[in-house]
Amino acid sequence: MQEWNQEFSEDCSVILIGMAGAGKSTLSPLLAEKLGWEHMDTDAVIESYYGCPLQAIVNHLGVPEFRKSEEYIVSGVGVFRTVISTGGSVVYGPKAMERLKGLGPVVYLRISSETCLKRVGGGENRGLAIGSGQTLESLYAERIPLYEQYADFAVDTDKCPPKECVEQIFQWLKSKED
16 A cells, blocks of 8 residues: 555545445545535446446446446546545556546555455446456455555445544545645
8 A cells, every 4th residue: 555645635536446345335425525525436437438337338348348448438537526436446447547546545445355245245236347257255356456556545444334434534634634
């Protein structure tokens, strides 16, 4: 994990990364409200681009092409004063992650593999970009180093309730202000 070495300000966004079930969609609007900002979900942007549900896009394109498409679309995001909830597979796209890190600090919403399995189950209709024959456990193991590589800060979302997680992120952000 690398430490955010820039000043946190109104000219930034905050980016949430993590596995499916980590709480990105739950925490994004809560953190945005606390900051007085907007929030967006990159999966919703991808759905708007294609005009259909995420799972249908993943099924139609296949995982490798979906990841390329996600990287292309997310690389074009340009918002400020916004909490950005990303799809769990965004970390496979270096251009997308470079763009997101340029917008502001990246917060990793960390959960245990057990919690991920409990919350996600088989991943049906979640738009989970998982390879044919791959298990959720192996996907989890594959992604953890990527989340850690890009994260500036991490919160264990399966160890405290959403409002407490938001408070931890908020306090960390405040410590980065001038």
